[in-house]
Amino acid sequence: MSRPRRELPQPLKRLLKLRLLLKRKKPEFVRIDQWRYKRIEDSGWRNTRSIDNKIRRKWKGWPKPVEVGYRKPAAVRGLHPSGFVEVLVHNVEELAxxxxxxxxxxxxxxxxxxxxxEIVKRAREMGFYVLNPGKRVEEALKKELNTAQTGQ
Structure with a gap:
C-alpha cells in the first residue's frame, strides 16, 4: 500500500536537507574517560568541570564538547525525516x-x-502516514483485502 506523501514547502525541504548534513558532521559526544572505565562506558555526556580537563579546554586530539552550535534549525527540530510531526497513538479516537x-x-x-x-485501517482511510504499521498488520490487511475481492 502506498504511503501518503507530504508536499513540503521549499524552505522546509531545504532545512531538512541541512539537518541531515549537520547530523553527519556532528561528532559523538563522549564522557571524559569513558574509553578508560567500563562502568561509565554508556553513561552519555556529562559536562566537564575540572580546571585541567582537556575536553573542556578543547585541546586538539581530544573529543569535541557539546556546544550550542551543533543544534539543528528550529523549524525542523523534532520532525520526522519525511517532514511530518510524529504523534504517538494508542487508540482510534486519538486520530480524530x-x-x-x-x-x-x-x-x-x-x-x-x-x-x-483497526488503527491502521482508520488512519489510511483518513490519509495518515503510519510510521510503524507492522508486518503482521500488513499481512492481515492483505488477507482481508483478498477475501473481500474473492467474495465478490
Whole structure:
C-alpha cells in the first residue's frame, strides 16, 4: 500500500536537507574517560568541570564538547525525516484530533494486533502516514483485502 506523501514547502525541504548534513558532521559526544572505565562506558555526556580537563579546554586530539552550535534549525527540530510531526497513538479516537497533512502516526508499542489493525485501517482511510504499521498488520490487511475481492 502506498504511503501518503507530504508536499513540503521549499524552505522546509531545504532545512531538512541541512539537518541531515549537520547530523553527519556532528561528532559523538563522549564522557571524559569513558574509553578508560567500563562502568561509565554508556553513561552519555556529562559536562566537564575540572580546571585541567582537556575536553573542556578543547585541546586538539581530544573529543569535541557539546556546544550550542551543533543544534539543528528550529523549524525542523523534532520532525520526522519525511517532514511530518510524529504523534504517538494508542487508540482510534486519538486520530480524530490530528491533521493528516502535518502529522504522522506512530502506534504505541503496548497496542495489540487487533487494535493495531483497526488503527491502521482508520488512519489510511483518513490519509495518515503510519510510521510503524507492522508486518503482521500488513499481512492481515492483505488477507482481508483478498477475501473481500474473492467474495465478490
Amino acid at each position: 484530533k490530528l491533521d493528516p497533512k502535518t502529522h504522522a502516526i506512530r502506534i504505541g508499542r503496548t497496542v495489540g494486533l487487533r487494535k493495531r489493525i
